[in-house]
Amino acid sequence: QQQVKQSPQSLIVQKGGISIINCAYENTAFDYFPWYQQFPGKGPALLIAIRPDVSEKKEGRFTISFNKSAKQFSLHIMDSQPGDSATYFCAASSNNFNKFYFGSGTKLNVKP
Amino acid sequence: ETGVTQTPRHLVMGMTNKKSLKCEQHLGHNAMYWYKQSAKKPLELMFVYNFKEQTENNSVPSRFSPECPNSSHLFLHLHTLQPEDSALYLCASSPGGVNYGYTFGSGTRLTVV
Numbered sequence: 001q002q003q004v005k006q007s008p009q010s011l012i013v014q015k016g017g018i019s020i021i022n023c024a025y026e027n028t029a030f031d032y033f034p035w036y037q038q039f040p041g042k043g044p045a046l047l048i049a050i051r052p053d054v055s056e057k058k059e060g061r062f063t064i065s066f067n068k069s070a071k072q073f074s075l076h077i078m079d080s081q082p083g084d085s086a087t088y089f090c091a092a093s094s095n096n097f098n099k100f101y102f103g104s105g106t107k108l109n110v111k112p
Numbered sequence: 113e114t115g116v117t118q119t120p121r122h123l124v125m126g127m128t129n130k131k132s133l134k135c136e137q138h139l140g141h142n143a144m145y146w147y148k149q150s151a152k153k154p155l156e157l158m159f160v161y162n163f164k165e166q167t168e169n170n171s172v173p174s175r176f177s178p179e180c181p182n183s184s185h186l187f188l189h190l191h192t193l194q195p196e197d198s199a200l201y202l203c204a205s206s207p208g209g210v211n212y213g214y215t216f217g218s219g220t221r222l223t224v225v
Contacts, residue, residue, distance in 0.1 A: 002154070034213050036216075041218065042218050042219075043116075043202050043204075043217050043218045043219050044202075044214075046213040046215075049213060089155065098143070098160060098162070098167065099145070099157055099168065100157075100214065102154050102155040103154065104152075104153070104154045
């Protein structure tokens with residue numbers, strides 16, 4: 001059973017547009033929700049993370065929205081740029097598990 | 113560099129070969145992980161080490177054998193692999209609690225022929 005479900009699998013956005021990637025989780029024990037960004041030939045890198053005590057976290061053009069009751073969280077990339085083209089992974093965890101459960105990834109292509 | 117270094121970056125091996133992947137971190141982290149990344153699949157956790165002790169083996173076939181001699185180094189020994197084992201193998205480390213996030217290496221691209 002996949003603990004974290006991510007959609008869409010791929011996304012094409014025009015430069016300057018908003019990219020939105022969604023994730024849903026199963027386990028209510030999760031209390032840490034990071035997003036990772038992966039460029040070709042590189043390992044994933046932590047982009048932004050949120051804990052369930054807040055509904056939104058913003059860092060520059062990147063925002064996480066969190067809906068605890070729906071068990072969903074999403075990544076919004078404002079003013080998307082071609083340099084944002086990468087694969088994005090959501091994840092969920094708790095210190096009780098000592099590991100992350102990852103979504104299946106979204107390949108984002110921002111067209112110039 | 114992220115602070116987690118993996119070598120080699122690319123590896124081609126035959127099904128009867130024995131090879132090893134190496135991971136090194138100088139971040140002072142206490143936990144290290146091996147992940148397998150295949151095309152169109154979620155990241156698959158393989159092994160977890162905390163303070164050099166293996167704390168999780170995620171039903172990984174015995175042809176993959178991990179070794180963690182100290183908190184800074186992690187190896188993955190490979191023998192008699194199958195073509196379906198071709199993938200990107202990622203090493204990650206964390207301070208000891210996952211709620212500080214992982215730091216990943218750039219991975220080893222493994223091709224089994």
